[in-house]
Amino acid sequence: MDLQASLELALVNLTSPPVLAFVLGLVAVALRTDLRLPDAVYQATSMYLLLAIGIKGGVALREASPGDIAWPLVATLVLGVTIPVAAFALLRVLTPLGRIDRGAMAAHYGSTSLVTFTAAIVFLEASSIAFEGYVATLLTVLEIPGIVVGLLLARGLRGGGMGETLREVVFGRSVLLLVGGLAIGFLTGPVGYVRVEPFFGDLFTGVLTLFLLELGMLTGRQLSALRQAGPGLVVFAIVFPLLAGFAGVLGGTLAGMEVGGAMILGVLCASASYIAAPAAVRLALPEAKPSITLASSLGMTFPFNLIVGIPVYLLMAEAVGSW
Amino acid sequence: MDLQASLELALVNLTSPPVLAFVLGLVAVALRTDLRLPDAVYQATSMYLLLAIGIKGGVALREASPGDIAWPLVATLVLGVTIPVAAFALLRVLTPLGRIDRGAMAAHYGSTSLVTFTAAIVFLEASSIAFEGYVATLLTVLEIPGIVVGLLLARGLRGGGMGETLREVVFGRSVLLLVGGLAIGFLTGPVGYVRVEPFFGDLFTGVLTLFLLELGMLTGRQLSALRQAGPGLVVFAIVFPLLAGFAGVLGGTLAGMEVGGAMILGVLCASASYIAAPAAVRLALPEAKPSITLASSLGMTFPFNLIVGIPVYLLMAEAVGSW
Amino acid sequence: MDLQASLELALVNLTSPPVLAFVLGLVAVALRTDLRLPDAVYQATSMYLLLAIGIKGGVALREASPGDIAWPLVATLVLGVTIPVAAFALLRVLTPLGRIDRGAMAAHYGSTSLVTFTAAIVFLEASSIAFEGYVATLLTVLEIPGIVVGLLLARGLRGGGMGETLREVVFGRSVLLLVGGLAIGFLTGPVGYVRVEPFFGDLFTGVLTLFLLELGMLTGRQLSALRQAGPGLVVFAIVFPLLAGFAGVLGGTLAGMEVGGAMILGVLCASASYIAAPAAVRLALPEAKPSITLASSLGMTFPFNLIVGIPVYLLMAEAVGSW
Amino acid sequence: MTAGPSDFGSVTCLTIVAESVLEERLLSVIESCGARGWTVSMAQGHGPSHHGVSGIEGGNVRVETLVTEEVAARIWGALEKDFFPHYAVSAWAYDVRVARMARYS
Amino acid sequence: MTAGPSDFGSVTCLTIVAESVLEERLLSVIESCGARGWTVSMAQGHGPSHHGVSGIEGGNVRVETLVTEEVAARIWGALEKDFFPHYAVSAWAYDVRVARMARYS
Amino acid sequence: MTAGPSDFGSVTCLTIVAESVLEERLLSVIESCGARGWTVSMAQGHGPSHHGVSGIEGGNVRVETLVTEEVAARIWGALEKDFFPHYAVSAWAYDVRVARMARYS
Ligand SMILES: Nc1ncnc2c1ncn2[C@@H]1O[C@H](COP(=O)(O)O)[C@@H](O)[C@H]1O
Ligand SMILES: Nc1ncnc2c1ncn2[C@@H]1O[C@H](COP(=O)(O)O)[C@@H](O)[C@H]1O
Ligand SMILES: Nc1ncnc2c1ncn2[C@@H]1O[C@H](COP(=O)(O)O)[C@@H](O)[C@H]1O
Ligand code: NA
Ligand code: NA
């Protein structure tokens, strides 16, 4: 793909309604506008997004043969354990953050971002690039190990109350909806899915647009925290996604995935969670400062991935794929 | 239909997204997961379901000729008055429940379950079995008389405050939305409906899936009450739907309905209400124990109908239809 | 168009689901039914409607050539400033209302009604009459000047705190969603829109139906205020829309719009706001009596426009167009 | 707080939490007992006599009403007679300071 | 409650219910009067001066703020001046016990 | 209010506002301290130690529980130990009058 085509694709991504809604949310905060999705609707919306992504992943999983998906699953698990460790180590070099805050960051970056994933899907579909349907399964698989590893890095294996906390994370609502959705999708298959597709499929991007409007406002309110973040954190928030993204692309390609699929695995690795991880970290590591993790994941890495990252991971996947 | 085909159909029903979501709700409670559809969204969702079913019933009513629908309407009304009386009498034989609690049960079983009805529709459509469009009208018609008869059985005709209570039921939100929807559908007809079909039609099964997730959690929290229910109540919760379902199938067939339509009327009769009836009974019969009625209707009859009942009523309808 | 065809079109409008839902809301209040869309859902619904209309306007704007839209925009701006002044003056003749209340009324009638606009669109589409896509842009443009002029008429240019109030209006949530939606639609264009169309496009009429149910109930609760309104206000609420509607039709035709487009501009001018204006007026003119403005705009002008106005503005546009 | 231009005073704030199906009834009882205003919000809850059904009705309703002592006593009486014996209802009262006393009595 | 490791104390809890269109203004008044925190929830309501328009704005807003007596008096003053005369607003105050007094003063 | 047929009495109303992610934990702490009921609603808020993250979790949760003085002291202790140091939590207590004392002790 030449530069011109890449820039065009980047533009497609930048001008997709969800990304524009995120920007509108930033603008709303800058203008001090009293806009807020009511909490009840916000919570229902995030339930919808998690369940929908799970169901789609389950339907796709059923259509994949075990042979197709075995290696990608292994690659995802390995990445899910490695990436938080790498983040934890790199943060030690780049920032003065303590063990707890680095563990919290590792949990966020080890897990993955539903919204970035979806933007990548939208991007590939708009560009007519094929990818494996079961990538939604990989998203679900990648959601949890990173959080667990991050918490363990912060607390150590003998940390008191780790058991209870892990229970809260693993049986928490995010995981239940994702895994439950996966099971529903797998059991109902394409035949059953067709009846709920208008709701869980067709509406997805629109609902995501509304959700990103709210997320943009949340980010806007965090921007002041950005200023307090040292330069090391800024470097981390930009560089680490590129490293993790490359690892994901490499893993996906080695596992035999298509260019589009390897790119998505890159996106999953490069992105940081802001649905499941913040809640889990808040419960398990109350001493960690959420302003740091959110400023980094939502304030820098998320827009970076949306604007620069997504096309870059595609270029990476094309380059690696043609080796 | 042979056994194999029936089992396959039962499986289709069991693996439909709404039913699987109900099971996921049960699982969530068993795992003690803090999942809850916010009340504001839950209330809006039940408003949506009632209005949507009413509108569809109204559109179908307009397309039916008066000659087609007259006998089915008569059959439905007769069943709507008979079934609660039968439930009231059978409960006297099977259980030690007092007059008030039996009246409350009669009101629940005399009314009908929107969700079971919809599962039956989904089931028929998945199996490509034809049925009359105006069955949604019958649902609306069957909603109310059973509740009124049940309350009268509990209180007696001279019960103080019956007038005010009947007003609360008949002009309550459930009936208003159903009957109002019926009127809207009838007046707007297929031409007007086409513009709201993406919302009230296409999304229906998806919204129902979300609603059943919540209903599954509610049921999960009632399961302890199940243990307190005597064996007589368990027998009633299983046997009565079969009897009432058979009566409905018979009535539908005698009224000249197709196999699919007669089966739906059986489902309407066999199922117990948990949107309109609980609220009405709560207001009118505060001494009745809701844990008993809910454990029976939501904890036993509802899953029984979903899993076993729906295919059985179809077999009944085929058998009766071929007499 | 002959009388028969006009009556038929009026009937189409009267029996559209949103209008019927409005009537159902009135009926619910009359029957004292405890129906209420929860506030959280109501607020989310109005956010959805504003954003959706903005996005559609933006997409259409992009497809319009600057030459096409320049004159209609000028006409809309002129009308947006003239109409509130005319309303202010006419009210002085017809009613005993003071300066503040007349300014409040001018702000409502100078702004425009999203719902009436949508009913007109539904009406034109049902009647297969063409209109310019960018009319949604005109809606957005017309939203604000009328409010500002109305407030200035009430307060005078030197009114204290006008600056802060204007900030609250111009950066308020209604304008932000409309203008932000316009920008999103414009930037994303038809290519990006296609992905959110199932949400923002296909569902629109259905969501509007739910919203109008609630608005009908609100209106029902205002009906008592109607009785207090003097005869002059009743005359104004009926006659002014016809005058302003005619001005809009004339302006649209002179600006070179098609019959359908000129009719829509007439509807925009004839209708009174009840999303953006009430909030702005409440903040800026607390001494104004909301019962008067709402009884007039929601209790009389809105149903008048829905039932009589919409077909009449079409007849006007056809008559003016054939001059 | 000392008396200013407004007429400050003390009234009873009565808070009632009940299954949401009772909302309409509760408000009409409150009104007929003489309350001149109320504030209602949505809530979830759990209590000793919990019937476990408020979920199916969409949760609980939480009503606050500022009333004089007599009106409060009248509402308590109505609660004791028609609500406490049968329904999931909690209620509590405390004294609050208000301005514009005339609005509450 | 006796003084423990935390600094217990007594502050005023001021509850304000108003048409939701006023939310932003109300919060900025509260803040500029010296309140250091607040809790906001959604509500419906009815009152003697009810204008019947809160529905179209999406109901009422219910604000609770824990403040010292002086701050409470200042907020009352602002309410009396800018809100009570024109808007649908109710407010009431009562004393509550808190820990970590420093947070509220 | 004088003692009627019901057993009137006075209990402590403890109100706790916290980030909503804590809801489950908070309720189980309350229960294990001996509370026999609670009422929960949704809220938004702002406070001196505001971490600015309650938004991403869907706001705050507002818990009211009516308890005896001893239970209130126990809950305060648990809040001071496990919640105040780390989380965005506010709590306040005041005395209220109830009927049917047995329900709260
Ligand atoms: N001790 C308590 N503190 C606060 N709220 C309570 C308490 N007990 C009961 N409630 C509320 O009152 C409702 C009805 O209680 P109950 O009648 O015991 O089912 C519950 O759902 C709670 O919302
Ligand atoms: N006596 C009262 N008790 C509780 N809340 C009240 C009372 N009076 C008014 N309110 C609340 O204050 C709001 C404004 O009241 P008003 O200014 O009378 O329209 C109402 O919508 C209610 O939510
Ligand atoms: N002074 C206050 N008055 C009322 N609520 C408060 C106050 N301070 C804090 N809060 C509530 O407690 C939550 C947590 O406060 P904080 O721990 O300071 O972040 C806030 O989000 C508010 O909802
Ligand atoms: Na990641
Ligand atoms: Na039945």
Ligand code: NA
């Ligand atoms: Na206008």
